[in-house]
Amino acid sequence: MTKQERQRRMHELDEGIRVCVRCPLHKSRTHAVPGEGPVGAEVFFIGEAPGGKEDRLGRPFVGPSGMLLNRLLETAGLKREEVYITSCVKCRPPNNRTPHTNELNICQATWLDRQIDLVDPSIIVLLGRVALQQVLKDQRSLRQIHGEVVARDGRQYFLTYHPAVAFRVPETRDSMEEDMALLKQLLATQLHAARK
Ligand code: SF4
Structure with missing residues (x-):
């Protein structure tokens, strides 16, 4: 499939999400929040659900958690506009x-x-317990496994906390910074291998 065709299909998905009524969450939303980022992004971030500001603006990670995520992306050597960001539920x-x-x-x-x-990313970053349990059906505590990479069904998943946790448990922020430094190394290794 050409990139143009993938972009067209992503646009259709976004439009479908904005009017979706498939689960009860549509009743409590102001705006559904499809996701943001280029098709073909190397890294795909999955959070839990939109919060208040995301709901008002219809954009992912634009509240306090989003500000922290932006700083963590810098630690990982990533620009926000080059990654794809969404959540497990869109409302x-x-x-x-x-x-x-x-x-x-x-x-x-x-x-x-x-x-x-x-998007077909090289690596999917699961932000927090809900994303971990939903996507990988993994019940382990992130305290034990954050920073790990899990291979499943032909994809690679990187595990870390949800940024919102850092506001409740401040020491988690240091762990997230360490995880993003690990992610940076992992991406550098992958890019190096891909260029060989
Ligand atoms: S959370 Fe997902 S499935 Fe439920 S209404 Fe929103 S877009 Fe549809």
Whole structure:
């Protein structure tokens, strides 16, 4: 599929997400938040769900967590405009509660899996417990496995905390910085291997 065709399909997905009513979360949203970034991005970030500012603006990671994510991207040697960023669910849950299993499953099958296929990244960064449990069905604690790479079904996943955790547990921020330094090394190794 040409890049132009992938872009066209991504645009169609975005439009579909904006009017989606497949799960109950559509009732509590102001705007659905499809995701942002180029098709063909090397790195694909998956958070949990839009928060208040994301819901108002219809854009991912633009609130306080997004500001921290931007700084973490710098540590990883990445520019925001070169990565793809989205969440497990595209609509804000009421009072920012954790998305329910049925909401996560419907949104993944309907939208997230298709976004991943279209972008076809080299590495997927799972931000936080909900993304880890939903995408990899992995129940382990991030305290033990953050910074690890997991290979599954032909894709590579990098595990780290959700930026929002750093506001509740400040020491997590140091761990996230360390994880992003590891991600930078991993990407450099991959790029080096790809150029050989
Ligand atoms: S969370 Fe996903 S599946 Fe549910 S209404 Fe929003 S876009 Fe549709």
